[in-house]
Amino acid sequence: MAHRWTNTLTERDVTPEAVFLNRRQLIGSAAFGLALSGLTGRARAEAAEAPEPTDWDDITGYNNYYEFGTGKGDPAKYAHRLTIAPWSVRIDGLVDRPGDYAFEDILKKMAIEERLYRLRCVEAWSMVVPWNGFELADLLALAGVQSAARYVAFETVLRPDEMPGVSRPVIEWPYVEGLRIDEAMHPLTIMATGIYGRDIPNQNGAPLRLVVPWKYGFKSIKSVVRITLTDTEPPTTWNKANPREYGFYSNVNPQVDHPRWSQATERVIGTGLFARRQPTLMFNGYGEEVAGLYAGMDLASSSDGGRAAGPVDLPDLRPCRVRDHADRRVPVLPRVRRLR
Amino acid sequence: MKLADDLNRSIRRLPAWPVYAGSAAYAGWLFWRGATGGLGANPVEALEHAYGEAALYLLIAGLAVTPLRRIAGINLIRFRRALGLACFFFLTTHLLTWAVLDVQSWGRIWADIIKRPYVTVGMAGLVLLLPLALTSNDRSVRRLGSAWRRLHRLVYPAALLGGVHYLMLVKGWQMKPLVMLALISGLLALRLPVLRDMRWPVPRGAGVRAESPR
Numbered sequence: 001m002a003h004r005w006t007n008t009l010t011e012r013d014v015t016p017e018a019v020f021l022n023r024r025q026l027i028g029s030a031a032f033g034l035a036l037s038g039l040t041g042r043a044r045a046e047a048a049e050a051p052e053p054t055d056w057d058d059i060t061g062y063n064n065y066y067e068f069g070t071g072k073g074d075p076a077k078y079a080h081r082l083t084i085a086p087w088s089v090r091i092d093g094l095v096d097r098p099g100d101y102a103f104e105d106i107l108k109k110m111a112i113e114e115r116l117y118r119l120r121c122v123e124a125w126s127m128v129v130p131w132n133g134f135e136l137a138d139l140l141a142l143a144g145v146q147s148a149a150r151y152v153a154f155e156t157v158l159r160p161d162e163m164p165g166v167s168r169p170v171i172e173w174p175y176v177e178g179l180r181i182d183e184a185m186h187p188l189t190i191m192a193t194g195i196y197g198r199d200i201p202n203q204n205g206a207p208l209r210l211v212v213p214w215k216y217g218f219k220s221i222k223s224v225v226r227i228t229l230t231d232t233e234p235p236t237t238w239n240k241a242n243p244r245e246y247g248f249y250s251n252v253n254p255q256v257d258h259p260r261w262s263q264a265t266e267r268v269i270g271t272g273l274f275a276r277r278q279p280t281l282m283f284n285g286y287g288e289e290v291a292g293l294y295a296g297m298d299l300a301s302s303s304d305g306g307r308a309a310g311p312v313d314l315p316d317l318r319p320c321r322v323r324d325h326a327d328r329r330v331p332v333l334p335r336v337r338r339l340r
Numbered sequence: 341m342k343l344a345d346d347l348n349r350s351i352r353r354l355p356a357w358p359v360y361a362g363s364a365a366y367a368g369w370l371f372w373r374g375a376t377g378g379l380g381a382n383p384v385e386a387l388e389h390a391y392g393e394a395a396l397y398l399l400i401a402g403l404a405v406t407p408l409r410r411i412a413g414i415n416l417i418r419f420r421r422a423l424g425l426a427c428f429f430f431l432t433t434h435l436l437t438w439a440v441l442d443v444q445s446w447g448r449i450w451a452d453i454i455k456r457p458y459v460t461v462g463m464a465g466l467v468l469l470l471p472l473a474l475t476s477n478d479r480s481v482r483r484l485g486s487a488w489r490r491l492h493r494l495v496y497p498a499a500l501l502g503g504v505h506y507l508m509l510v511k512g513w514q515m516k517p518l519v520m521l522a523l524i525s526g527l528l529a530l531r532l533p534v535l536r537d538m539r540w541p542v543p544r545g546a547g548v549r550a551e552s553p554r
């Protein structure tokens with residue numbers, strides 16, 4: 001089931017010119033993503049050009065998880081209070097097998113992969129995170145998505161006793177998020193359970209959190225306890241808090257500024273006091289894979305308000321679509337690092 | 341009031357220069373920590389915010405001087421110029437950090453000042469404080485006479501703009517900017533005629549002698 005998503009290019013497509021390409025083009029291009037993940041022998045030259053994964057300390061020490069406080073260091077300070085075992089995820093709504101799915105049972109059925117993804121926060125900073133996790137589509141297949149399902153709603157755990165930040169109404173609790181069903185089924189969309197091969201720390205959304213790499217970070221909801229399949233667009237926390245600033249889609253888009261700041265460039269975390277800002281890429285660099293999801297939609301609205309485009313005609317998305325890809329399995333390389 | 345008088349006597353012996361020296365040292369120490377990895381994952385943001393917050397704290401301290409004397413009889417007026425100038429110093433470092441280390445482009449600096457309301461508001465506050473910083477010296481006080489006092493009332497709108505600037509730049513309703521804005525509003529409200537002329541339950545006369553146009 002897993003390892004369904006691969007680049008379409010093979011090793012043979014890689015030419016020595018790859019070495020001469022600069023780092024930015026390299027990160028942006030699917031072809032060389034494969035070059036880095038697929039070429040274990042020849043990889044050394046290219047590896048020097050790979051995007052450096054952000055340091056563990058920065059990934060786990062600089063977080064937005066308002067349930068533990070609004071400071072970037074608050075989650076690292078207080079998230080240890082969160083009990084993550086036992087943990088179960090309620091999957092309900094338009095599914096064949098609704099119920100509470102225990103985290104260990106989910107893990108047993110999922111194939112954990114490593115995905116090296118860029119993470120672009122709506123606050124104009126970014127990281128590169130080596131996630132471990134499984135595709136959301138696989139988890140949804142466990143519950144059996146019904147054909148009437150058009151959207152997926154997610155909910156973060158809410159435990160006032162363990163979460164010092166929720167005593168203040170900074171935003172509405174519990175934190176909720178949502179995706180369109182085709183976004184949720186996309187092979188780039190994963191549920192992460194680890195970082196750098198270690199269990200995901202509480203401040204990063206333990207024990208499992210969504211990762212949607214082409215959207216602003218707040219879409220990637222943490223510590224998920226409930227997933228509901230629906231036929232209507234679910235409410236999302238930041239959209240409710242400030243609909244003018246945060247849309248349902250919130251795709252990374254350097255051409256559409258946040259009303260209060262520019263989204264054209266980003267500060268890369270871990271590069272120090274004197275580093276240059278880096279240009280932000282459309283769909284955070286995943287346009288080749290996901291731009292098709294928004295064909296015919298006003299991209300400005302897909303990154304912002306989201307409603308200007310009007311109702312979206314969805315292609316007929318039956319859950320069996322997931323299985324269509326199942327036989328396209330690729331041999332698993334040892335410690336494959338999927339760049340992109 | 342015995343306590344206030346004793347306090348005022350000790351305060352009179354304290355020099356104001358440690359405010360300047362302390363501010364410069366704190367700013368330098370923050371910068372050094374930022375440059376050497378001591379300010380965490382996003383040192384530019386941390387430095388920018390630390391300088392901005394220091395300016396707001398000093399602004400609040402400066403605004404508290406007069407009400408503190410009127411209500412509690414404690415006279416800190418000899419430090420007010422230093423507090424104001426240190427505040428402006430941190431605003432300058434805040435602005436420079438934002439412009440040079442954060443935004444990094446003249447075009448965007450200008451675009452942000454015009455287009456981004458929170459930057460516009462912050463910048464307006466800073467511009468209002470510029471003539472105040474330039475006239476915070478004995479010669480200007482003498483030359484401007486009563487106009488000096490009127491001019492320095494610009495600190496009131498500037499303080500409000502600073503507090504609003506902070507509130508506008510955070511996501512959601514966060515505690516710290518709300519508290520700061522409340523403090524600023526409260527200190528300004530104490531200057532409204534109806535509150536200013538109120539008789540506070542403190543013997544008058546305490547510290548009144550030391551009053552100066554500053």
